[in-house]
Amino acid sequence: MFDIIFGYRLLLKNKIQSLVIMSGLALLCAILVVVSALTPSILSQKPTWINSESRHVTVGVTGHDQRMQPSSIARLEQLQQLPGVANISYLGQINTPVRVAGKTVTASIILIDFQLLQKSNLVKSTNDIHFQQQVYISKDFARQFSHALPGEYLTLEESNLALEVAGYLPDSLHNIGIWQADILLSVRHFSGLVKVNFANGKLETALLNRIKNQLAREMPSFIGIAELTSGYTMADIAAHTPDKRENTGNLSLSTNIDNLAPYFFPGIEFAPEAKKQLLRQWWLLLILAISFAVMNSLNLLTMNFSKLLERTTELRLRLSVGAHYTDIMRQLAAENLCLIAISGALGLALAAGTFWLTQNMLPELHLSSGIMIFAMLLAVVLIGTLVLLSAWLPMFSILRDNLFNRSKSQQSTLIGRWLSKINVTFQILVAGVVLSLACGIFSAQWLSLSNINLDTSIQQWSVIPDQTSGERKHLLPKTLWQQLQSENAQVALSQDNTIKPDSLTSEISLYSPDEPTANLVNLLSVSSNYFQLLGVSFLSGTSVAEQRVVINNAAAHLLGFPNPDAAINQRLFIRNAYLLGLNEQEPIFIAGIIENLPHFGTLNKHTPMLYADIAMLKQTPAVTVLVNPAEQHTLYNGVNSLITANDPYWSLNFDGSIQQQLQYENRYLNQLTLVALTLATLLSALAGFSLYYQINADALQQQTRFGIMIAVGASGLHILKLLMSSLASAFIVAVSLLAVLLLIFQASFRVLFTEYSVSLLQLLVVIAMLSIIMVLSCIKPFIKTLHNSAASLIRGS
Amino acid sequence: MADYLLKTENLSKVFGKGSAQTYALNDISLHVETGDFIAITGPSGCGKSTLLSILGLLDNPTSGDYRLCNRNIRQLSNYQKSHLRNRSLGWIFQNFNLICDMTVLENVMLPLRYTKGISAAQMKKSAIECLQQVSIADKANSLPSELSGGQQQRVAIARAIVQHPDILLADEPTGSLDSENAEQIFQLLQKLNIGGMTILLVTHARELAERCNRIIRMKDGQLCDTEPMSVAPDHNSLYRA
Ligand SMILES: Nc1ncnc2c1ncn2[C@@H]1O[C@H](COP(=O)(O)OP(=O)(O)OP(=O)(O)O)[C@@H](O)[C@H]1O
Numbered sequence A: 001m002f003d004i005i006f007g008y009r010l011l012l013k014n015k016i017q018s019l020v021i022m023s024g025l026a027l028l029c030a031i032l033v034v035v036s037a038l039t040p041s042i043l044s045q046k047p048t049w050i051n052s053e054s055r056h057v058t059v060g061v062t063g064h065d066q067r068m069q070p071s072s073i074a075r076l077e078q079l080q081q082l083p084g085v086a087n088i089s090y091l092g093q094i095n096t097p098v099r100v101a102g103k104t105v106t107a108s109i110i111l112i113d114f115q116l117l118q119k120s121n122l123v124k125s126t127n128d129i130h131f132q133q134q135v136y137i138s139k140d141f142a143r144q145f146s147h148a149l150p151g152e153y154l155t156l157e158e159s160n161l162a163l164e165v166a167g168y169l170p171d172s173l174h175n176i177g178i179w180q181a182d183i184l185l186s187v188r189h190f191s192g193l194v195k196v197n198f199a200n201g202k203l204e205t206a207l208l209n210r211i212k213n214q215l216a217r218e219m220p221s222f223i224g225i226a227e228l229t230s231g232y233t234m235a236d237i238a239a240h241t242p243d244k245r246e247n248t249g250n251l252s253l254s255t256n257i258d259n260l261a262p263y264f265f266p267g268i269e270f271a272p273e274a275k276k277q278l279l280r281q282w283w284l285l286l287i288l289a290i291s292f293a294v295m296n297s298l299n300l301l302t303m304n305f306s307k308l309l310e311r312t313t314e315l316r317l318r319l320s321v322g323a324h325y326t327d328i329m330r331q332l333a334a335e336n337l338c339l340i341a342i343s344g345a346l347g348l349a350l351a352a353g354t355f356w357l358t359q360n361m362l363p364e365l366h367l368s369s370g371i372m373i374f375a376m377l378l379a380v381v382l383i384g385t386l387v388l389l390s391a392w393l394p395m396f397s398i399l400r401d402n403l404f405n406r407s408k409s410q411q412s413t414l415i416g417r418w419l420s421k422i423n424v425t426f427q428i429l430v431a432g433v434v435l436s437l438a439c440g441i442f443s444a445q446w447l448s449l450s451n452i453n454l455d456t457s458i459q460q461w462s463v464i465p466d467q468t469s470g471e472r473k474h475l476l477p478k479t480l481w482q483q484l485q486s487e488n489a490q491v492a493l494s495q496d497n498t499i500k501p502d503s504l505t506s507e508i509s510l511y512s513p514d515e516p517t518a519n520l521v522n523l524l525s526v527s528s529n530y531f532q533l534l535g536v537s538f539l540s541g542t543s544v545a546e547q548r549v550v551i552n553n554a555a556a557h558l559l560g561f562p563n564p565d566a567a568i569n570q571r572l573f574i575r576n577a578y579l580l581g582l583n584e585q586e587p588i589f590i591a592g593i594i595e596n597l598p599h600f601g602t603l604n605k606h607t608p609m610l611y612a613d614i615a616m617l618k619q620t621p622a623v624t625v626l627v628n629p630a631e632q633h634t635l636y637n638g639v640n641s642l643i644t645a646n647d648p649y650w651s652l653n654f655d656g657s658i659q660q661q662l663q664y665e666n667r668y669l670n671q672l673t674l675v676a677l678t679l680a681t682l683l684s685a686l687a688g689f690s691l692y693y694q695i696n697a698d699a700l701q702q703q704t705r706f707g708i709m710i711a712v713g714a715s716g717l718h719i720l721k722l723l724m725s726s727l728a729s730a731f732i733v734a735v736s737l738l739a740v741l742l743l744i745f746q747a748s749f750r751v752l753f754t755e756y757s758v759s760l761l762q763l764l765v766v767i768a769m770l771s772i773i774m775v776l777s778c779i780k781p782f783i784k785t786l787h788n789s790a791a792s793l794i795r796g797s
Numbered sequence B: 001m002a003d004y005l006l007k008t009e010n011l012s013k014v015f016g017k018g019s020a021q022t023y024a025l026n027d028i029s030l031h032v033e034t035g036d037f038i039a040i041t042g043p044s045g046c047g048k049s050t051l052l053s054i055l056g057l058l059d060n061p062t063s064g065d066y067r068l069c070n071r072n073i074r075q076l077s078n079y080q081k082s083h084l085r086n087r088s089l090g091w092i093f094q095n096f097n098l099i100c101d102m103t104v105l106e107n108v109m110l111p112l113r114y115t116k117g118i119s120a121a122q123m124k125k126s127a128i129e130c131l132q133q134v135s136i137a138d139k140a141n142s143l144p145s146e147l148s149g150g151q152q153q154r155v156a157i158a159r160a161i162v163q164h165p166d167i168l169l170a171d172e173p174t175g176s177l178d179s180e181n182a183e184q185i186f187q188l189l190q191k192l193n194i195g196g197m198t199i200l201l202v203t204h205a206r207e208l209a210e211r212c213n214r215i216i217r218m219k220d221g222q223l224c225d226t227e228p229m230s231v232a233p234d235h236n237s238l239y240r241a
């Protein structure tokens, strides 16, 4: 007990240093907790609810944002024929009205294969036939009703089919990858849920069912999970999968997912992109945790070493009066208990906060409190071990064999000096790595935001079907949007939002639409004043017109034009020209080349685009109206009166300015930057403090030396030189290590943070920042040395 | 009137502030001529080391004047003081104060490093010469921790004389040594004095003090009297200040 109080007094003796060490340990503790709590859920390649260990591949299509999107059954079925695929299960989603307990509500229905359900082992259903007569509901969904639903019947409005509510979905099935589940249903009911409206009269039921069946096969609502036979890998499957679906059968449709490349993911994974993003952060955390751990242990080790060095006589005395090594170990442990307790408590509080945040922001991770408690225990044990080891190790080196041997103590000062050198080097290195990472991310972010070449104040409004009106319309009357445009020259139209267009794609080519090297571009219909209003200048040529399209620079590169001018008036073949309302019989020409615009977010700026005149469109489900902020009010009134006069079932919705939307698209990047910058500041502040204390402690130990030097005629300048030069070696080692690390890991940093870029200039900035920290750390001991008289330095007061 | 090598007037040194103030030195006036071999004695805590530190420019007086080599030290810049310490003063301490991670040779070369325009070879040559003078040249490449106390003190003396200073300041150089080693060190100092070096020696050993050509006795920070040396009278007057 006395030892604990003594340890507390030791902590108070050097408050700031203790504070630095404690906050370092607390941060380490928090990071350890988060890393270890996240690890199982991030590293597992299958959702936690699949037990089967067999080899799976998840298949979808690659969306414009390079993420997995659902494919269609028709397309996934093709996989079944491939060698190596044992079977394929489907998982899909559809929103549809259901009637239960006298109430009709729209529910998100997850459609699942019986095979897949069996693999999950979570919902007990004896066989497929049985499962086809049942539904499982989520507890969230059930909360809308006043009484327990299991045992009741639920009717699918669309197919008028009544199914028994067999039970609740387990918590782990509430979020299935990219979808939220209200109701779990056999995939076989899907075609019944497809809604088909024919304007005039009823079709024959048999024909209607045929159409519904065909539509169900073509709708992009499904992810496939292929089970591989042994000896096959994902690569084999990917190599044999056709990029496009063969159109066979008499009743076939062409849907826009047919143009998208297939997406493969090893293992069972429904939101691989989201997890991949997390994986990056996990790596970042892991690297941080490791460097924090090394940093802290070095700090602790050097601190304890110099403390013990001062106490050598005391410890030897204790040994000489009969204390055993274990007694001294116990004493040191007790002295450090305070440190462990305070920093552990701080760390756990921090970790709990982080954990709570993570759980709220990323519910798909399924973090359980069991894991959390385990992680907390683990972190505390680790921190305790770290502190104790750092207290005991120096003891062994100081008290090794001969108790009162002078040259031994010389050796331990040597060890101490090496330790402090390594510590200083490492602190500089950590600060350097962290600062250059932060600089890299920050500058990439800055560049991507400052390089936006359009007027970001432009406001966007969308004219869409009025969701609240009972009578739903699906196509906007052309007269309406024609009128919109002719009303005001300050108004431009596009088929969809500029920043996040739900764009269709098509192959384009200079020679023939069917050539194999045709390039995929995104299509967008815009009015001819669209570019002018956005303030984008043409690299060459003029705006869109009848049978004349504009492509962006990325598309021009794809088509292989040596310069923008070369593209003007070239004939272009567009496979899906009809999607743009263009006449496929007549030739289509390139009217102009435009800079790359930040469609799909700033980071996807290089998406190849093709723009055509919106006037050519025969119909569209919605349009986006772009307007100068100054004209906004007039537009609002004008459009509203237009809508009321023409067709009251359309409404005008505000989508925000281009700037707001860009910010929204960049939010993850912003968060990452914020986290990186905060951590960088914290880490480099910690490293700076440790550096400062280490240099101070070293200088203190060297006081006698400085005194002697002054006695033999060294001036203040010489002392400063000595102080600096002892650091210079550490500095040079650290900076060269930093340069090597950055060079080696630059590629992985890029993978880790898409938004990372490093340049020589940044490295220089980082080195300058480090030098400032170093010089600042030198100044205090220097002034102290000069302030004291040489006589007292030598006496060692 | 003769130029004194070193001269103080009403030199005082106060440590601490307020009620904790102690006069370590009180009104010390003395002077030293070239070739003097002076012993400073007195009870422990009387201010001998403090006086020596001030004379050796390791500390500044609180008040009073101090002229060294005809220069008022108050008017010297830090840089000039360093220069004086380097060229004109040599220090020997009771606990040797060798730098433990430098070899004997490097320790002796240390003062030369703070002098401009000396090549490494020259440095080494002068250092070896000095080590030979104190008969310890064979240990040139050892570390101080590998030497006995007497040997370490010889190294310290070699370091003190490597620049051929005008004055050698020795604060109890024999205090940590047995009588045999102490005698050897004292003889070394006598040899240097005969060679023309001025020496100020703080010592508790009466028999050593009496072999110097002048003794300054101190008590409570003041000079009490000076005693004529029992041996070897020389050209200097007995009493000054
Ligand atoms: N840095 C200091 N701060 C406060 N007081 C000091 C300091 N240095 C010396 N003193 C005081 O000045 C007085 C003279 O000290 P000094 O070291 O000169 O004595 P000394 O004669 O050399 O003693 P000794 O024979 O024991 O070496 C003492 O009373 C001491 O307490």
Ligand SMILES: [Mg+2]
Binding pocket: B048, B049, B050, B171
């Ligand atoms: Mg003394």
